[in-house]
Amino acid sequence: MGPTRTQFIQYAPAALALGAVTVGPWSALAAAAAGAGAWAVSTSAPVLRSLIACGITATGSGIAAHQILASGMDPLIALGLAVPAGAAALAHHRNTAAVLPTLPATTTTAGQSSQAQMIAAWWTEFVCGPTQTAGRKLIQPGARLEHVTLDVGADHVSFTGIITVPQGQQVRVKAADIASVYGIPISQVELGDPKHYAPNALPVIVHLKKPAAAPQIVAGAPTSPEELWAAHVAIPDGAMPGTKLTLTRYDGPQDWEGIATRERKSIGTVNLADLAGNLHLSSIQIALAPMDMPSQVGVRVMREHALMHGTMLSTVVDELSIDSRGYVRLGTYIDASAALVPLAQPGSGARHLYLVGGSRSGKSGVLEQILLSAHRSRIAVILASPQAGTIAGAPLAAHCGDGLDEAMGALRLAYALMLDRESRYHSPRFPFVDPVVLIVIDEAHMLLATSSQYHSEAKAIVEQLVRRSLKRGIGVVLATQTPLAEDLGNSTIIRSQLLIGGGAVFLRCAKGQGSLVGANAVQGAEGIDLSMIPDSWPGQAQKVAERDMSGLDTEAVAAPEDGTFGLGYLLTPGSQAVQFRSLHLDVPPVSLAANQPPVDIEDCEAWRLRDAITQTAMVDQRGKNLIGSLADLIAKAEKRPTTGLPQQRAQTTQTDPDGPVGVGGLDGQEQIKPRILELLREHSMPMTAEIIARKLGTPVRNVRPRLSELKKRGEVINESSLWRAA
Incomplete structure (x- = not known):
């Protein structure tokens, strides 16, 4: 097979240069033939010019070499004349190599893309x-x-x-x-x-x-997820020492799933923050899932969070009702499965739920969803909301204590209901036929914290409820802003009983207040720091910053990806905390109640006397010795005066030192301290303890101890037996 047209154009000058020494003048004819051939195949003008120049150079060198050889001079000189001919051939080859395959000229658009x-x-x-x-x-x-x-x-x-x-x-x-x-x-x-x-x-x-530049990989550095895991996670100082990663899905270095396995040993609890640090990711990009085997755990790494777009409340409304096992849907797990929590235990009572979440974390939305689930499941609700007007689903409750004093009254009613059921269920003639009741306590720290005026009474009541109420069909849903012990009145009983008797929901908390380690450790959620949950998704902050606020639509409905509301961890009894997100309230929960009235509590003594019970303190003068029977509680509630002048209330106090707190119970009660402070702040003149007692209508023996306690707090000052506000 002969040379192609392109090969002829490229290599003909080389043949000319090689034969220039011996061909002599005949090389001119060869150059002319090469030029004619190039013209015949319609080569481009630059290539044709290069070919002609190469032919001329080769011809000149050949003629000079022929004359030198004919005159008898040194043949080496004639051979040296081949150098410029070879250089010309080399230049021509470089020129033709840079020319790309010919396409139709751009002067015409026919056939062009x-x-x-x-x-x-x-x-x-x-x-x-x-x-x-x-x-x-x-x-x-x-x-x-x-x-x-x-x-x-x-x-x-x-x-x-x-x-x-x-x-x-x-x-x-x-x-x-x-x-x-x-x-x-x-x-x-x-x-x-x-x-x-x-x-x-x-x-x-x-x-x-241009295509994205490939990352520079250092020789010997780990690159694949398995290599990174072995180099940083499975080492003795890593988050999961001795484990091996097996990938089940890989869509990129920041989008994969796998199973971590430890040979014949339990993996135990995993510190999520340490794992994120080992993999050089943020904690929100990693999710762990428990497996059937204790030596395995599922690992998921996400470039874009799987729960970013949320699950709408209206689309799963049928799953809000309680199932045969006592579970209701609270949200969606990271693997897109339904996140279920128990609100009741059929045949044996109710269940507790512990909810933690700071401001703008979605805590109120979870409570509204629980109220709707209870309503659709025909579960009665007693709502205690110390911060008035924060729960939109309050109309779904049988009794709502909205405000600090009313919330304390709701706790008293719940305790009285438990005592009532205990007195009735003690006899075999009263089987468990009454409806399940949930006591929902929002912002519980406002009642339980040591700084609250209701601290002692609220702590005593809640401790008894979480201990004794489950078998009576009464569950406690308690919500606080942080997992700190201070929010629960420094009571280890409350949190431990809540976790034993049900599930827990952990949402975002303020920085420095969301760590579940040390004194705040929760079994199954060790190592989680709730303050590491961001308030917005990666990249959303920049989108908000670049938004043109001049054309902001004030009527636009917030989308799930506008914030991480409801994103957190769900802990059910006997399992590991799993990342989930509560349902997005795309409609008001009350609108899904089908216009049904709230579920009523059964007709019993405690419910009939609820107005008096909510106003009756259930502890003694020192805030201790909680009333232990329904009969004593009813007797104290019926003895409590409801009207009267201040002088009459003072006389009642003197004759009945153990009288109820409220309107007339001042002697030795915790409620006398606010009255003392109010009196001293209204009068700029210092007063003695006797004057203070006389103005308050109570014996001085009850005032002096309270003044000493206020002085320790730094709220009053004593100067020469004269007391004034600090």
Whole structure:
């Protein structure tokens, strides 16, 4: 098979150079034949010029070598004349190698793709002309782009061509000019070196879209998830020492799933913050899932969080009712399965729920959803909301204590109901037929904290409820802002009984107040720091910052991805805390109640006397010795005066030192301290203890101890037996 046309154009000058020494004058005829052949195959003008120049050089060298040999001079001199001929052949080969396969010229659009037509149109408009745009200065009129070749891929777009100008002119188009025309960085334009090409023809390569640069990998450094795991997580100082990662799905270095296995040993609890640090990720990008085997745990790494777009409340309304096992849906797990929590235990009573979440974490939304689930499941609710007006689902409760004093009254009613059921269920004639009741306590720290005026009474009641109420069909749903012991009145009993008797929901907390380690450790949730849950998804803060607030739609409904409301961890009895997100309240929960009235509590003594019970303190003068029977409670509630003048209330106090707190119970009670402070602040003049007692209508023996306690707190000052507010 003979040489192809391209091979002939490239290698004919080399043959001329090789035969220049021996052929002599006949090389001129060979050069002429090569030029005629190149013209016949319609090669480009630059290649033709290069071929002719090479032929002339080879011919001249051949003639000179022939004359030297004929005159008898040294043959080495004749051989040296082959050097310029070889250099000419080499230059021609370089020129033809830089020329790309020929395409139809861009002067005609027939057969061109839309990309090529657009490239040619922009070049004509801004570089060579002619142009119809008035006032525009062309970069170089007549500098046409010919022989355009496109290279289009999934991650790159580029074109190559030759810039040509009429004979006798020089290409003056610069890389910066081309970059400005196509709106790309100057580094993406490659021009040939003018020294190696004809003055009126210059090749160009333009990268309209360059592929992303491959990351520089250091030799020996771990790159795959398995290698990173072995290098940083499975080491003795790692988050999960001695484990091996097996991938089950891989969609990129930050989007994969796998199973971590420890050979014949339990993995135990995993510190999520340490694991995120080992993998160089944020804690919100990692989720762990317990497996059937204690030596395995599921690991999921996410580039975009799987729960970012949330699950709408209205789409799963049928799953809100209690099932045969006593569970209701509270949200969605990280693996898209339904997150269920128990609200009752059929045949044996109710269940507790511990809810932790700071401001704007979605805690109120979870409580509203629980109220709706209880309503649809025909569970009665007693709501205690110390912070008035914060629960939109309050109309679904049988009794609502809205405000600090009313919330304390709701706790008293719940305790009285438990005592009532204990007195009735003690006899076999009263089987468990009454409805399940939930005591929902929002912002419980406002009642239980040591700074609360109801601290002692609320702590005593809640401790008894979480201990004794489950078998009586009464569950406690307690919500606080932090997992700190101070929010529960420094009571270890309350939290431990809540976790034993039901599940727990942990949402975002304030910085420094969300760690579940040390004194705040919760079994099954060790190592979780709730303050590490961000208030917005990765990248959302920048979107908000770049938003044009001038056109903000004030009626637009918030989307789930606008914030991480409801994102946290769900802990059910006997399992590990799993990342989940509560349902997004796309509709008001009350609207899904089907206009049914609230579920009523059974007709019993405690419910009939609820107005008096909610106003009756259930502890003695020192805030201790909680009333232990329904009969004593009813007797104290019926003895409590409801009306009377201050003098009559004072007489009642003197004759009945153990009288109820409220309107008339001042002697030795915790409620006397606010009265003392109010009196001292209203009168700027210092007073003695006797004057204070007389103005308050109580014996001085009850005032002096309270003044001493206020002095220790730094709220009053004693100067020469005269007391004044600090």
